């Protein structure tokens with residue numbers, strides 16, 4: 001297999017895995033394993049981001065990627081070096097802290113994205129993460145983002161709504177997110193999910 005074929009195979013396999021994981025997530029919400037499968041399988045969007053972070057002489061002065069959450073249902077990630085950090089908002093009595101995601105060869109990481117936060121009406125929270133740089137080594141990551149079709153809007157399922165649990169998010173599509181990106185600076189901390197929250 002040449003590199004192109006290997007990458008193609010990786011994309012296909014990781015896509016199958018995303019459907020499995022999404023099935024487990026929708027099942028955990030009481031919606032059944034196939035709740036989203038047709039909207040993610042034949043009709044879903046997969047964005048493969050291949051990130052290359054060259055060595056940086058002053059890693060404390062720069063970031064590879066600023067803090068953000070992914071506008072996907074889930075993101076499946078492979079990294080060759082540590083550098084990814086996730087924010088744990090519950091640590092230190094609610095003031096939060098950054099946690100390094102260790103590098104383990106061959107291990108895939110799975111991030112909850114904004115779409116699953118909406119799908120679960122806030123039961124799952126999308127993970128805020130950032131990338132720090134290495135002084136000596138180049139870091140490469142493959143981030144596969146799995147979502148619905150560009151124009152398919154994710155909304156809170158009626159099965160999860162009752163008197164105690166009103167709808168907490170507005171519906172939105174990947175296209176709505178792209179429109180937001182054009183008008184806002186996510187490197188300054190603007191988060192699309194914040195524009196979707198319905199205030200009590």
Ligand SMILES: O=C(O)CCC(=O)C(=O)O
Nearest residue numbers: 049051079084131141143
């Ligand atoms: O490089 C990484 O580990 C993370 C990449 C990432 O967060 C992204 O592409 O959205």
Ligand SMILES: [Fe+2]
Nearest residue numbers: 068069070129
């Ligand atoms: Fe990300």
